[in-house]
Amino acid sequence: MDLLLRPVRLLGRVTLAALAQAGRFSMMVLEIFRGIPEWRIWLPRTFTESYTIGVGSLFIVALISAFAGAVTAFQAGYQWQTSLPIYVLGTLIVSTIVLELGPVLIGLVLAGRIGASYAAELGTMRVTEQIDALESLGRSPASHLIIPRVLAAFVMIPVLTVLANVIAVLAGWWSVKQVLPMTDADFTYGAQLYYRPFDGWYSIIKAFAFGGAIGLISCYMGFNTKQGAEGVGRATTAAVVASSVVILLLNMILAKVLLN
């Protein structure tokens, strides 16, 4: 009998834990909405956070997108068959980068960089009672800490994604010319031939979704940290893993909803 009840108990525990997480997450979102009228507090902090994220991530974003663009071009060159017109590679490189590689790769990289930073910062503030101190002073942690971070991620990740797309395309353009007898005219012709303006918007929409997810999930994990330094480590790992999984999930959902 006990053997039969064990999975039921486990299922019950998991369900309760999931509901508790969902409840806490909803409360945090509610606090964000409640904090919106306090724009005098969160707006200046949002600018500071955005600057920190933007400038701090520039180098890694540029580096990764340049390498990604180059590798895409080299692999496209490797797979290219002479029966196909060479300008098709321009289409292939631009579409791959704008539709998928740019937003997803940058989303995943920034989930690690920004997500870990948010969760660790807020987690440390939680375990050292700085968040309690803020509340004890009658101030809203949502306005001071969460809204600026979520908004900064929501705004800056699309900006960084657009930048990454541009750098990756340029790197791909340069790289493909190194391995194949392709002219600039071939590349630009191919790049424009099947390009639709919606492709760019699709890339930006995805980046907004990823930015919002990274901001919300990382702040949630950090804000709900427990049990000292070990808890901060756990929250940081959970923030990166959960943000990455949600990015992949959102990527699939958005592809189905917006492209089909």
Added chain:
Amino acid sequence: MIELRGVRKRFGEQVVLDGVDFTVQEGETVALLGPSGTGKSVLLKHIIGLIHPDAGQILVDDQNVPTLKRKDLAALRSQIGYVFQNGALFDSMDVFENIRLGLTDESQYKDAAYAEERVDTCLKLVNLQPDVVLRKFPAQLSGGMRKRVGIARAVAGKPKYLLYDEPTSGLDPVNADIIDDLVKRLGAELGVTSVMVTHDVRGAFNVANRLALLSEGRIVLQGTPEEFLGSSNEKVRAFLERDFDPNRPAAA
């Protein structure tokens, strides 16, 4: 007046507060004693609404803290200064900005001249030199200085109540005595009502008008230092005998 009636709190299976009744009259300083891990800090956080009880009432000036609306709770918190165990200073802000955040009145917070003057006054009140510490960050301060800046932040908004969570823990005896004297002086000079959570019995006897012992989720005894010394309650005796020698002179 602060009054707790039948407060119960459990975390999972662990019962931390099991029907706590506790009263603090206007103008007095009450030391809440008890061994580590008995829920003294949890009780203190209930008073300011950082933790909600499972049952019972927490009345501050006849307002039941757990049922207060957001705005009313913020207004009540502006009348309570809370000194956290390790200062809980904001890492990203210097001493000036940390204390300035203690100005719970928004108009005072935004008034740069008033804020500068008030921060200066509060630092002097806790025996810190403004020109030395004002632009330092918490990481650049010693443990004792961090605690004093924490106290300065708590008094910046001119609160009616001051709640101290282990203000002397982790300090050497000399610094602990300095903090104890500071708590005593602030009570006398500012006329605030104070609750000090501590497991330092000697310091509690030095500072408080009344004492309370929390053990196994309940207040075992609440009374004057004389009543404590004369108590025949086993838990009180055990606690006093372990940590306190009444014949030892108190620090100046």
